[in-house]
Amino acid sequence: MLCVGVDLGGTNLRAALVDVGTGQVVSDVRVPTLAAEGPPAVIERMATLISRAISEPGQSRQSVAAIGIGVPGLYDPSTNVVRFLPNLPTTWLNVPLGRSIEASVGLPTTLVNDSRAFILAEATFGAGRGGDTVVGMTVGTGIGGGAVIGGRLHLGLDGTAGEVGHSTVEPNGFLCGCGNRGCLEAYASGPAIATLGVRAIRQGRTTILRDLVENDLNQVSPEVIVRAADLGDAIAQQILDEAGGYLGIGVSNLITLFSPDAVIVGGGVAEAGEWVLRPIRAMVQRRCRVTPIDRITIAKASLAGEAGVIGAAVWAGQRLAQPSKRQIDRVQP
Numbered sequence: 218m219l220c221v222g223v224d225l226g227g228t229n230l231r232a233a234l235v236d237v238g239t240g241q242v243v244s245d246v247r248v249p250t251l252a253a254e255g256p257p258a259v260i261e262r263m264a265t266l267i268s269r270a271i272s273e274p275g276q277s278r279q280s281v282a283a284i285g286i287g288v289p290g291l292y293d294p295s296t297n298v299v300r301f302l303p304n305l306p307t308t309w310l311n312v313p314l315g316r317s318i319e320a321s322v323g324l325p326t327t328l329v330n331d332s333r334a335f336i337l338a339e340a341t342f343g344a345g346r347g348g349d350t351v352v353g354m355t356v357g358t359g360i361g362g363g364a365v366i367g368g369r370l371h372l373g374l375d376g377t378a379g380e381v382g383h384s385t386v387e388p389n390g391f392l393c394g395c396g397n398r399g400c401l402e403a404y405a406s407g408p409a410i411a412t413l414g415v416r417a418i419r420q421g422r423t424t425i426l427r428d429l430v431e432n433d434l435n436q437v438s439p440e441v442i443v444r445a446a447d448l449g450d451a452i453a454q455q456i457l458d459e460a461g462g463y464l465g466i467g468v469s470n471l472i473t474l475f476s477p478d479a480v481i482v483g484g485g486v487a488e489a490g491e492w493v494l495r496p497i498r499a500m501v502q503r504r505c506r507v508t509p510i511d512r513i514t515i516a517k518a519s520l521a522g523e524a525g526v527i528g529a530a531v532w533a534g535q536r537l538a539q540p541s542k543r544q545i546d547r548v549q550p
Contacts, residue, residue, distance in 0.1 A: 222530030240342035285533030332361025334528030348478030465500025483518030
């Protein structure tokens with residue numbers, strides 16, 4: 218079965234035609250999102266992009282079954298309405314994205330959170346392939362997550378199941394953008410890691426970070442901190458160890474709750490590799506006492522930039538073949 222997977226990003230908008238039986242990306246097109254133009258313009262651009270993806274040479278519109286759209290925020294899985302996208306520069310409140318694309322393109326369309334799409338792709342074709350229960354997180358500007366059980370996403374009540382980034386790791390900790398205090402995202406996301414680097418420089422600690430950014434603190438990023446760690450900078454290594462420890466608390470909570478076959482860590486911060494995976498595994502060893510952790514794989518994601526579109530396409534195919542009971546209950550009188 219061929220389905221279209223769409224990744225709605227803050228910078229780029231991408232649509233790919235995917236064989237959901239094999240995970241092969243058959244065609245792939247992308248354009249700048251230009252999110253500042255607002256939802257109507259972005260939706261029109263998305264519809265055009267999808268039409269391009271299914272009209273590439275050698276493709277037939279008749280062979281495409283459905284469209285899945287990965288969105289970076291909250292949505293209603295029963296109506297395919299975007300509830301809130303916090304990181305896009307204009308207001309996305311109660312936007313009927315699914316219905317609009319379906320009307321424009323003429324194919325069944327379903328939404329999914331982009332982190333959940335990522336985990337579904339990794340569980341189906343990536344680092345978690347073969348596992349019955351696979352959980353994970355994406356660590357970048359924010360921290361998202363999800364759980365795949367028996368080959369299908371566990372959405373929970375409203376599509377938000379698996380939001381590990383907003384689980385509490387410090388009861389009276391830093392204020393998070395969600396309004397809670399002590400969320401994992403406030404301690405181990407990309408911006409949180411960068412903040413630790415800036416703080417180390419301002420405190421006058423002995424580190425090469427200042428030299429690497431040529432005294433421009435706005436250029437401090439997780440990538441720069443990883444580079445410093447690779448060069449032997451003890452402060453940079455300490456920062457990544459601290460962030461990895463907090464990620465390890467999040468992973469430990471996922472393991473205790475789901476007892477999974479595999480935990481997958483992806484996103485930009487995961488590119489730090491063992492600098493964060495090592496403290497994650499160490500924290501899991503300390504904190505998981507009721508689950509056989511020697512039987513659980515903790516791994517870096519393997520599909521890289523392909524996971525978002527593949528997962529969205531797989532989800533579209535699954536929803537087409539087997540709608541959720543909650544969706545049926547709400548649609549039918």
